[in-house]
Amino acid sequence: MAYGIIFETANGNVQIDSTTTNTGLIILSSVASSQTVTFDQNKEFCFARPASTTYTGEIKIALRSISGSSTGTQTYYFEEPDGTKINTNYILGKWANEQVSSSGGYGVQIFNVDGDLAYDSGLYTGDGGLGIVAFWPAGELSGYGSIGTTSQMTDDYTLFANMNGTAGEANSYDGSYYGNVFKKSAAGTPESSSGGPGIYWESVIRFDVGYGLSVFVVPNFTPRFLAEGGSV
Amino acid sequence: MAVFEYSVVLTDGGGSIAGPNVNVGDSITLTATAPGQSGIASPVNPVNCVGADVTLGVTTPNAIASFSGSNYSVGYIHAGEDGTTFYTASIEGSVGGGDTTPNPFDLPDVPNAVPGQVTYSTAQTITGMDANTPCSVSGDGAPQLQVAGGANPWVTSSTINSGQLINVRLTASPLFSTPRQATLLIGTGSDTITVTTAAEPSGGTGGPISDGTGTYGIQIFDTNGTTSVLSPSTRYMTRLTDPEYVSVASNGGSVLIPCIMTGLTSSNSTLVFSTPASSNTSDTIVITLESNGFRITNNDTQGTFTNIAYAVRF
Numbered sequence: 100m101a102y103g104i105i106f107e108t109a110n111g112n113v114q115i116d117s118t119t120t121n122t123g124l125i126i127l128s129s130v131a132s133s134q135t136v137t138f139d140q141n142k143e144f145c146f147a148r149p150a151s152t153t154y155t156g157e158i159k160i161a162l163r164s165i166s167g168s169s170t171g172t173q174t175y176y177f178e179e180p181d182g183t184k185i186n187t188n189y190i191l192g193k194w195a196n197e198q199v200s201s202s203g204g205y206g207v208q209i210f211n212v213d214g215d216l217a218y219d220s221g222l223y224t225g226d227g228g229l230g231i232v233a234f235w236p237a238g239e240l241s242g243y244g245s246i247g248t249t250s251q252m253t254d255d256y257t258l259f260a261n262m263n264g265t266a267g268e269a270n271s272y273d274g275s276y277y278g279n280v281f282k283k284s285a286a287g288t289p290e291s292s293s294g295g296p297g298i299y300w301e302s303v304i305r306f307d308v309g310y311g312l313s314v315f316v317v318p319n320f321t322p323r324f325l326a327e328g329g330s331v
Numbered sequence: 332m333a334v335f336e337y338s339v340v341l342t343d344g345g346g347s348i349a350g351p352n353v354n355v356g357d358s359i360t361l362t363a364t365a366p367g368q369s370g371i372a373s374p375v376n377p378v379n380c381v382g383a384d385v386t387l388g389v390t391t392p393n394a395i396a397s398f399s400g401s402n403y404s405v406g407y408i409h410a411g412e413d414g415t416t417f418y419t420a421s422i423e424g425s426v427g428g429g430d431t432t433p434n435p436f437d438l439p440d441v442p443n444a445v446p447g448q449v450t451y452s453t454a455q456t457i458t459g460m461d462a463n464t465p466c467s468v469s470g471d472g473a474p475q476l477q478v479a480g481g482a483n484p485w486v487t488s489s490t491i492n493s494g495q496l497i498n499v500r501l502t503a504s505p506l507f508s509t510p511r512q513a514t515l516l517i518g519t520g521s522d523t524i525t526v527t528t529a530a531e532p533s534g535g536t537g538g539p540i541s542d543g544t545g546t547y548g549i550q551i552f553d554t555n556g557t558t559s560v561l562s563p564s565t566r567y568m569t570r571l572t573d574p575e576y577v578s579v580a581s582n583g584g585s586v587l588i589p590c591i592m593t594g595l596t597s598s599n600s601t602l603v604f605s606t607p608a609s610s611n612t613s614d615t616i617v618i619t620l621e622s623n624g625f626r627i628t629n630n631d632t633q634g635t636f637t638n639i640a641y642a643v644r645f
Contacts, residue, residue, distance in 0.1 A: 106561070109545030112599060113644065114567040119591040121569035121644060126560065140605045141574040141639055169606075170639070194570045207551065212591065217569070220551045220560070227553060228560030231568055231645040232539060236601055238613030239535025246446045247507060249534045266607045277607045302607075303445065310480050310498045311451025314444075317612045318535070322601045324568075324645070330558045331565045 104209060106218075115218045117209050123218045124192040129226035129328060134184040136262075137167070137174040142197040146229065146259035146326045147177060147189035149281050157245055159301065160185050160260075161267035161278025178267045180276045190229055190259055190328045195219055230331035232258060235300070235323040242316040244280045244301030245294035253325055254297040256281050264321030277302045277320070298325060337422050338362035341372060341387075341409050345419030352429035353403065354463045356490075363407040364388050365418045372409035375421060401426050429462020431518030433493070438515060438522055443529040444503040450526045454480060454498035457517055463490045470513030472501035472526065491517060499524050507531040540598070540645070542566045571595075571642040574605060579616075579629040579636040589624040590642050596620070602627065605639035 103117035115123055124144055130136075132150040149158045159179050167173030177185040200208055201221025211217040233253055241249035252260070260279040268274035280299040300323055304315045335351040341363055350359065363372050363385050371384050374393060385407060393405055406421025438452040454477075467488035468476045475485040480496045491497055501513050503526050510527040548563035561567060571590050579586050588602060602618045602625040615631035629636040 106549055106567075107563075108543050108566060109548065109563040110541055110543030112542070112566060113594065114561065114565065115569065116593055119571065119593055121571050124568045124570070141641070144568070192568075196570075196573075223551075223553050223560050225554045225558075227558050228565065229568070230542065230564075231566040232542075233537070234540050234598070234601070234645065235535070235537030236597065237616075237618060239537045241532040241535070243446070243532070246505065247531050249532050252537075253539070264604065264607050303448075308451075310454035310477070310496065311500055312449070314448045314450065316445050316529075318614070320607055320613050320616070321604050323537075331560065331562060 103212075115209055117211055117217055120211055120213050120215070121217055122194045122196040122211060122215055124229065125195050125198060125219065125222045126190060126192045126226045126229055126328075127224075128191045130187075130189050130191075132186045132188060133177075134186055135165075135174055135176055136162070136187075136189055136191065137172060138191055139172040140263050141170070143191055143193045145189055145191050145262040146324075146328070147187040147262050147279075148257065148259050150186040150188045154283055156284065157280055157282035158185060159244070159276075159278050159280045160187060160262070161265040161276060162262050163267040163269070177262075180267060180278070182269060188259075189262070190226070190326070192229055195222065198222055227329040228331040229259075229326050229328050231324055231326050233325040235319065237320055237322050238318045240300040240319040240323060242300060242302035242318050244303075245282050245299045248294055250280075250299045250301065251294065252298045252300060252323060254295060256283050256296050256298055258298060259326045259328055260298050261324040261326070264323075275304045275306075334358050334360065336360045336362075338364070339406060339420035339422060341365035341368070341407060341418035341420045343411075343416050343418055345406075345408075345417075345421070347404065347406070347421045347423050350403075350405070350422030350424040352425045352462055354427055354429060357463055359393055359405060359422070361385070361393050361405060361407070361422065362389070363409075363420065365409050368409060368411060368418060370409065372407040372418075375404075375406040375408050375419070429460070431460050431462055431464040433457045433464065433517050433520045434459035436517070436520060436522055438497075438499055438524050440525040440527070441503075442527050444526045446503055446507055446509075446528045447505040448503055449500055450503045451500045452498055452524050452526075454496045457491055457495060457497050458493050460491075460493045460518060463492055464518040465489075466491045466497065466515065466517040468499055468513050468515045470501065470523075471511040472503065472513065474499055474501035474513035474524075476515060501526055503528050540566055566645050568643055568645045571600065571644055574639045574641045577627060577636075577638055577640050579627050581629050581631050581634050581636070583628065583630060584635075585626050585628040587621070587624050587626050588640055588642055592623060595644065600642060600644040601625075602640050602642050605641075
């Protein structure tokens with residue numbers, strides 16, 4: 100490295116490297132309780148968890164678009180498959196090069212090899228940080244949700260799950276559903292193979308074949324991330 | 332409920348012909364003619380039919396509403412112009428004595444059902460009966476049947492006529508590799524449908540990622556001066572490439588998303604698609620990390636894969 104700056108974690112993972120085209124995820128907002136979120140999946144990353152800490156059983160959450168451009172900013176409900184709206188505690192981050200650099204007189208700004216903003220501490224406005232704590236590549240989660248353990252991402256149901264790439268329909272019990280399942284306890288859940296508390300991935304495709312529905316479970320098509328928020 | 336169409340010819344002295352065997356709720360449309368005569372004929376045997384006067388030669392339905400016996404007789408009588416000659420005819424048959432034995436039928440069993448999901452068999456056409464035939468379903472998983480498809484209701488019992496479709500659905504077991512059975516009864520015939528849930532798949536790779544802790548390095552605080560937004564223990568996420576619209580041909584077509592490579596591995600970087608696929612799956616759309624970027628390969632045979640993709644590191 101002949102120039103620039105690299106941040107690394109204590110075990111050597113790169114956080115920011117000004118010699119590449121990377122651009123960091125800057126936290127825009129942290130919302131305690133909301134049934135909707137507005138963002139652009141190309142420019143932002145959303146992580147969410149149930150706002151309730153007293154629920155029993157499990158809560159499923161997927162985004163369902165209710166307005167906006169399919170290739171730009173959209174407003175989404177956080178929804179269960181049956182259309183029930185879920186209050187979530189969510190964190191929204193936006194890539195630094197999609198933002199205007201801060202103009203404060205302090206902090207650190209880093210530009211990448213393209214001259215784009217790679218990091219700008221001045222863009223944080225009191226919503227805390229975000230650290231990735233678990234990663235599942237595409238195709239590695241079975242899609243069965245909390246049935247069994249082959250879609251379990253963690254046993255810590257208090258983490259934030261990535262909402263990008265989730266999708267529900269107006270009534271997903273008759274359609275497809277790609278979403279996260281937060282399972283706090285076995286109480287209140289239907290009988291199932293196993294699957295204890297934690298966060299799971301569920302991806303079910305249904306389509307009408309004329310005399311009923313065909314139902315398929317498919318592995319996660321998009322990579323899945325879990326994160327922690329606040330002070331990281 | 333069946334509708335039967337018959338016609339009779341009224342004659343001096345009358346006569347009777349064999350009619351259909353019926354069940355309660357069926358109806359018969361009976362047409363009457365009388366050669367050389369005109370006018371109105373009146374129904375006969377109103378006990379067994381809800382009849383109406385019929386203009387000779389014009390179709391008029393006689394709805395059979397209820398029966399007290401095991402046979403019926405329905406006909407017409409017409410008084411000739413001389414006032415003394417009566418022209419009559421009727422049809423006769425049995426009540427509730429129709430053939431309700433369908434030809435052998437077999438609704439397919441369903442393997443690899445999704446646990447806990449409402450699962451449907453494949454509708455079959457039932458034939459061989461000549462009367463409206465009761466049908467019912469019972470068993471595990473709250474089974475229901477539907478006659479004639481479409482928007483007709485899902486119920487536990489109904490009636491079916493020859494030539495109509497029937498299907499059965501039930502909720503699959505919530506356990507993997509577990510069968511549930513339901514028995515469909517149609518008249519005197521029956522079939523047992525078995526819905527067996529899929530075997531539990533094997534788990535994949537992925538999971539927690541390490542961050543490490545350290546008392547050195549760089550730490551950045553939020554505006555309150557105490558909340559850390561970046562520290563040596565933060566697995567920070569960065570985007571390596573701008574979102575790019577990709578169109579990947581089927582049958583092995585591929586597209587490379589080039590990256591400036593500095594220590595990327597499949598456990599610290601990946602390609603992200605902006606929208607979940609609706610018709611493609613991770614089995615057919617394969618992402619591989621190569622020496623100069625991420626390659627998307629479309630092994631689907633059905634069509635071009637399109638999406639918006641970008642690479643991230645964490």
